[in-house]
Amino acid sequence: MSISASQVKELRDKTGAGMMDCKKALTEANGDFEKAIEILRKKGASVAAKRAERTANEGTILTKLLDGGKTGVMVEVNCETDFVANSDDFVNFGKMVLDVVCSQKPTDVEALLQLKGNDLTVQEELTNLIGKIGEKIEISRFTINNLENGKIVDYVHHGSKLGVLLAAENVEDGIADKIEPVMKDIAMQVAAMKPGYLYREEVPTDEIEKELDIYKEIARKEGKPEQVIEKIAQGKLNKFYEETCLFEQAFVKDNSKSVGELISEFNKENGTQVKLKFFRRFHLSDEKK
Numbered sequence: 001m002s003i004s005a006s007q008v009k010e011l012r013d014k015t016g017a018g019m020m021d022c023k024k025a026l027t028e029a030n031g032d033f034e035k036a037i038e039i040l041r042k043k044g045a046s047v048a049a050k051r052a053e054r055t056a057n058e059g060t061i062l063t064k065l066l067d068g069g070k071t072g073v074m075v076e077v078n079c080e081t082d083f084v085a086n087s088d089d090f091v092n093f094g095k096m097v098l099d100v101v102c103s104q105k106p107t108d109v110e111a112l113l114q115l116k117g118n119d120l121t122v123q124e125e126l127t128n129l130i131g132k133i134g135e136k137i138e139i140s141r142f143t144i145n146n147l148e149n150g151k152i153v154d155y156v157h158h159g160s161k162l163g164v165l166l167a168a169e170n171v172e173d174g175i176a177d178k179i180e181p182v183m184k185d186i187a188m189q190v191a192a193m194k195p196g197y198l199y200r201e202e203v204p205t206d207e208i209e210k211e212l213d214i215y216k217e218i219a220r221k222e223g224k225p226e227q228v229i230e231k232i233a234q235g236k237l238n239k240f241y242e243e244t245c246l247f248e249q250a251f252v253k254d255n256s257k258s259v260g261e262l263i264s265e266f267n268k269e270n271g272t273q274v275k276l277k278f279f280r281r282f283h284l285s286d287e288k289k
Contacts, residue, residue, distance in 0.1 A: 003027055011036055017043075017132060043131055054136035058085045061163035061282050062098045063154035069176065072152035072165040073102050075142040076282050080135040090137070093129050097122060101142050109139050143280050150277060151176050155187035161284045164190045167277040175272055182266055185253055186246070190279050195246035198276055203244065211240050247276065 003026045011022040011033065017040050025043070029035035059078035066073065077094045084090050096117045106112040113123040120128070122139070130137050143165070145152060150169035156162070166187040171179055189195075197203050215233035224232060242248045247260040257265070259276075267274055 056080050056136045058082050060094050060160045063163050069151045072145045074163050076140045078140050079137045084135050153183040157191050163282045165280040168274050169277045170273045189252050196244045198246050200241045200245050
């Protein structure tokens with residue numbers, strides 16, 4: 001049977017598939033519109049399989065705060081190109097994924113994919129989007145964080161390629177508004193300075209020993225006397241803490257004080273005992289674990 005241009009256009013508008021793909025699907029379906037959609041969806045699944053080995057290093061980071069800042073959610077959705085990352089279809093898919101994570105709180109990405117998004121499961125929505133756009137798209141990770149006696153703030157850097165959640169405990173309702181701008185500044189610090197840990201006590205022993213071994217070896221190669229090598233290594237380890245641990249980093253907005261001193265000043269001025277609890281940092285170029 002003859003397939004009209006208006007039929008092809010209607011199918012293309014509904015599915016976003018290419019003109020030739022739409023015409024072939026309609027021809028194969030003998031003009032049956034719903035069957036043509038099914039054919040295109042199956043094609044989408046095959047496109048998804050073909051794209052699975054491609055690298056998806058672009059995309060978006062999305063965050064959302066719930067329960068008045070007691071819960072913080074962050075999601076990373078990836079694609080292959082920045083052009084697609086800025087497209088309406090991809091942006092809307094990312095928002096849908098964030099909404100599903102927030103409302104249904106899955107345990108991992110596999111569980112998330114089985115949940116209903118709109119009318120379809122997230123996996124079906126993903127497969128259709130890959131078929132429509134023709135790039136590898138994946139939900140690489142998400143994090144859901146709760147803090148009853150505290151506050152969580154979020155920060156997404158311009159371009160949505162880098163996101164941070166920062167939590168502080170002992171935040172009473174009366175000071176939540178006061179501490180928020182301070183926490184926002186510290187969240188921006190996490191984005192800019194990429195700390196590995198919050199406190200020095202969190203650094204694994206084997207990592208500390210490895211750093212000390214390196215410092216000692218360098219000192220020996222520089223001909224330093226053996227009796228001062230330990231002291232030199234400990235001094236460099238303190239410098240390592242100042243660079244790696246958020247609490248000890250120089251505050252980027254005023255490097256005359258550390259982040260820890262900033263919190264101490266706030267507590268002294270307000271008679272509080274606010275303590276930084278944790279941070280989460282997602283960046284598109286991070287190695288996925």
